Amino acid sequence: MSLVLARVDDRLIHGQVVVGWGKTLGIRYIVLVDDKVRASDWEQDLYRMGVPPDVDVVFASIAEALQHLAEWQADRRPGILLTADVETMGALAANGGPIRRVNVGGVHHRPGRSERLRYVYLTDDEATVLRGIAARGVEVTAQDVPTAPPVPVGEFT
């Protein structure tokens, strides 16, 4: 099974991920890739509180994730990889790498971003990063919950 979902979501571990996607996909582990969270014990404890005890959580920096991606992909259990921003996902979804599909699940409003979908706000630079990921042959879609239809990257960037 390995990594069945690579998701960009600025809330990282939360209800849509753990319940919406997690229950649907039967996930057994979550990889959270974020340099800031990796350096913060209390934030890691906080994110663990939202995860059922039978689901493992791995916290990784971008550099650590690049080292371990193939190993996570080889895991026989279904898992989810999360990043809080498109730049981090762009660093992980390299040419020919194990991430072949990217799900944009939640990027909220901030100054400089404009609404692309109800749950996706992007700067022009962020939209360019997503199109760049797609240009490497990675399927990029937006989809907040499993029951929603996926929106192709060309329709929201």
Place this chain on the structure above:
Amino acid sequence: MSELRGVIVSHAAVAESLVAAVKAITGIADALVPVSNDGCDYDALERKLAAVLDRPAVLFIDLPGGSCLTGAIRYARGRPDIAVVTGVNLAMLLDFVFHRALAPAEAARRAADAGGRAIKVTAA
């Protein structure tokens, strides 16, 4: 000391509905404030909390994990004038609105106990 504020932090309109239910049962309309995480990242949720927290408070969170709790803990961390309770239900709020003269941590513990006692499996 001013009375505690209760802030319910939830997905969608759960918080708003709980505030309405407490008012319908007790007539107390000024003790609780609803905050929804709709459309919020953590920074936006913290701004919503800052806008309503003008006194010591108890934050009532819907789930014991997830974005509402994460945003609340980020805001309340290191602030002894704010206590956080998860698993909000109507019973704990009904206890809270009548015990707002307590310290935040004590009011939170009381409310959590009341909420827990309200969960039962009953005969049909």
